[in-house]
Amino acid sequence: MSNSLDVQRILDHCMLNIEGATDAMASDMNDAAMKLGTAAMMLASASHAIQRHAAQLPQAPTQPDTEGTSGG
DSSP states (O other), X not given: OXXXXXXXXXXXXXXXXXXXXXXXXXXXXXXXXXXXXXXHHHHHHHHHHHHHHHHHSOOOOOOOOXXXXXXX
16 A cells, blocks of 8 residues: 555455345345245245144044042
8 A cells, every 4th residue: 555546446455345245145135135035935835734734634523531439
């Protein structure tokens, strides 16, 4: 860095790198948010399908709790 022109060029280059990194980070975060949103919707859909399937299964008759009432 022999003169102020070199310093200015280096600072400009640094600023361009910082701006580029900021843009890349925002893009990556947006992509991650979209993937998380998609995963959340898929999970909700799967959960709904499981609950609907479980509601269609025949219910087993319930037996009264006789554990504490034996005459022993």
